[in-house]
Amino acid sequence: MFLSIGTTLTIVKDIEENNSEKFKSKVVDTGEGYVMIDYPVNIETNRTTFFIDGTKLQISFVQNNISYSFKTEVTGRANKDIPMLKVSYPGDKKLTKIQRREYVRVETAVDVAVDFGGTFHQYVTDDISAGGIALNLGPKDSFEDGEKVRLTIALPFLNDEIKYIKTEAQAIRTWMKxxxxxASLQFLDTTPKDRQNIIRFCFERQLQARNDA
Structure with missing residues (x-):
């Protein structure tokens, strides 16, 4: 099964009604034909949400730098240490690959705080896009491929405004330049609002580079 315990999920509810409301969750258990997930959290409000049995959902996730999605519905619930929802799983062969849009990437130095399970380290980016970042590493720093961390990114705009982006990210590879x-990291649960702020920041930096040329 492509889905494993701990996989971050993005959930859209009422897909037939073209509802844009999104939620995030994680896989907490798997079985034959089903997946157990923790109660979804609304990405915009950060509030835990309760779905009744029969609720139609579309779930997407990233595995090995490839995005997949599948349609499902809530089929039950359980409470083993934490409350969980049971959703149907169609199987790996029935997943849909998502063609990810390429985002503009700009080379710029931005401060990033990385949370390694409660231990924070400060880094500076080599480049950034709405899909991910590349971090300059120190001589003793390293990321394991597939390692997941929480990021806080400070985006300084030309009008002196600073936007703080908080997102989970997954290490894709480490390379030399x-x-x-x-270290290249891919964003996993960036909110639409934060993604637009990153796109705005990249666009602003592109214009600035052209004006300075």
Whole structure:
């Protein structure tokens, strides 16, 4: 099964009604033909949401840098240490691959705080896009491929406004650039509002670079 315990999920409710409301959740258990997830949290309000049995959902997730989605419905619930929802799972062969839009990536230095399970480290980006970032690593720093961390990104705009982006990210690879180690991370649960702020920031930096050329 592509889905494993701990996989971050993005959920859209009432897909037939073209509802844009999105939620995030995680896989807490799996079985034959079903997946157990923790109670979804509304991405915009950060409030836990209760879905009744029969609620239609569309779930998407990232695995090995590829996005997948599937249609499902709530079929039950359980309470083992934490409250869980049971949703049907059609099987790996019936997943739909999502063609991810390529975002504009700009080379710029932005401060990023990385939360390694309660231990915070400060980094500076090599580049950033609405899909992910590349971090400059110190000589003793390293990321495991597939490692998931929480990020807080400070985006300084030209009008002196600073937007703070908080998102989970997954390490994709570590590579060398001009004898420096760089870690590429993909965003996993960026809110639409935060994504638009990153796109705005990248666009602003592009214009600034052109004006300075």
């Amino acid at each position: 001009n004898e420096r180690a760089i």
